[in-house]
Amino acid sequence: MDESVRTELYRMVDEYALEATLNETLRKFIAEKAAEKTSWSEMTRCTHRMLGGRSPDLERHAALTELLILLLDIVDDLQDRDSPDRPWMTCDPAVTLNAVLAMFAMILGNCDTPGFGRTVGRLLARSIQGQQADITDAVQTEGDYFHMVSNKSGALVQLAVYMGYSLVEGIDPDVQATLDQLAGCAGIVSQIENDARDVLRLDLKNDLLHKKRTLPVLFMLEDSYEEFPALDEYYAGSLSREQFVGRQQEFVQYARDSGCIEYCKVVQALYKDKANELYDLLPPMQEPWAGKFREIFVPDYDVRYNAS
Template sequence: MHPETKLLMTRMIEDAAYDEAFARLLQSFVAEKERERSSWARITVSAHYMLGGNSPQIERMAAVTETVLLALDLMDDLQDQDQSDKPWMRCPAPVALNALLALLMGVVAELGELQVQGRALVQASRIVARSINGQQADVTDTIATVDDYLRMTQEKSGSLFRFACFMGYADTQVSDDAIVILHELADCIGLVHQIQNDMRDIVRVDEKNDLLGKKRTLPALYLLSIDDPAFRPFQEYYEGTIPKDAILLQKKAIIRMIHDSGCLEYCRVVQSVCLQKAERLYEQLPAVSPWKETFRELTFASFLSGS
C-alpha cells in the first residue's frame, strides 16, 4: 500500500470513528490490509492516467477504492467465518459489523467531499451491488454448474476490478465504448484471480480448505462431475451422506486424489482461455503509455509470465 493511501484512509477513519478505541481498531484493519500488499489503489491510479485523467484528487479516489475493498474483505470473512488470524475476526462479530459500517460511511462522506454525485454515484453503487449479488449467490450455495460459477465469479470478483477502474475513470472523458471494454477486461481479470485462489484453497490442509466447506468452486465442480468410484467419498460428502469427521480422517489421501484427478489442469485451461480474452480486450483498449502497461502489470501480467 502506498504511504499516501494509508494516510488518506487514516483520515477517513478519524472522521468516521469518534471513539478512540474504535478508531484504533479500524487502524489495525488498515495495517492488516497494508501487509497484504494489495494493488487496488494503484489500479485506480493507473486506470486514471492511462485513460487521460489528470485529477489532483486521484490519490483520494484511490484511497476510497482501498477502503471499499477492505470493507468487502470484512464482509467476506464474516460470512465464511474463516481467516481467524485477521484482526476483524478476533474481535466480537457485532464490533466487526460496526467497523464495516463505519468504513462504508467514511467512504460515503469522502465521495461527497470529492463531488462524486449524480450518474457517477449511481454507477459506483451499482458496481458494488453487483459484487454483493455475486457474493449472495456464493454464500447461498446456488452454484450448480460451471456456467453458474463463471457468472457468479464475474459478478463477485470481476466487479471488484470494475470498481477499482471506475474510481480511476470517474472524472475523465473516457468514451462509453472504452468503458465497456474495460469492464469486460475487469471481469476476465476477476475470473483469473478467483480461479487461482480456488486452485490454492482446494488443496489446503487446514480448515480453509474449500472441500471441507463444501464450496462449489471450479475445481470442486470438476470433481463432482466425474463418474468414478474413487471420487464417491468426495461426492457423498457434498451430498451430506458422509460426515465431515470421516473426510478429515482421509484428508491427505483426498488431497493426493485431487492432485491426480486433472481438476487443477482443467482450471488452468479455463484460466488460459480467460487470459487470452483479457489480452484481446487489453489490445483494444484506447489508453496512454506507460500507464496502460502499468495497469497490465498490476492486474494480470504475472499469470502470463507464469503460464
C-alpha cells in the first residue's frame, strides 16, 4: 500500500470515526496493513489505467479495495485465532468489533454511484460464503475446494478489478466479462500457492493443525492411510492437537514427500494457462499499465517449498 492510498484511508477514518480512541485504533490497523507487500490497490489502478481511465475517484476506489481486504483479514484472524500479535488481536475485542463496524460504515458511505454498492455487496457476499464454507469444514472434495476458493479468493480479485473498471465509461461488456474471468483464475492460482505454503509451516498457521481440507491436504489424504496413518488419525480425532504439535515436523516432512506440492504446481499451471488465454483475448490496452496488469495477474507463479 503506497502513501497516497494510506492518506486516502486516513481521510476516510477522520470523516467516519470521530471518537479519538476508535480513530486511533483504525489508524493502527491501517498502518499494520500498509506494511505488507500486497498489490490490491495496484490491481484497481492498473485495471483502470490500462482501459484508458482518468477518473479523479481512482484513489478513493483503490483505498476502498484495501479497506475491504483489511476488513476481511481482520475477520479471518478473529475466526482462525492464528495471528495473535496483530493489533486487532491484541486490543480489546469489543474495540476491534467497533472498528470493523466503522469500516463497514466507511465502505457504505463511499458506495454512492448507482449500481456500485450492489455489485460490491454481491462480490463481498460471495467471498463471505467461501469463508463460511472454509471455517465450517464444508470442503470434503476437490470440487468443494474449487467452489470455495472461487468464492473466497476469486471474488476478492474480481472486486479489486471491478473497482478499477467501474470508473470507466462505455466499457465493452465482453472486455468486462473477460476481466472478471481472468481475475477469478488469478484468485484461484494465488490461493493454491498460499495453501501449498501453509502445509509446510511450523507455526499456528499450518492448515493441517486446523484440519482444513485444502488442495494439498486433499491430495495427501488420498494415500495417507497407508503412507502416513497419523494424518488420518488426526483428522478422525483419534490423535489429539497436542500430539500433532509434538509431531508437527513429521507431518510437514510427509507433506514435502507426498507430492502434494508438485500436484499444486500442476493445477496452478492449468489456471495460469487459462488466465494467459483470457489476457490474449483482451484488445490492445494502454501501456505501461497493461504490462503491470499482466505482471500482477499472470505472473510466473512458483510454489515455494519453504514456509514464509
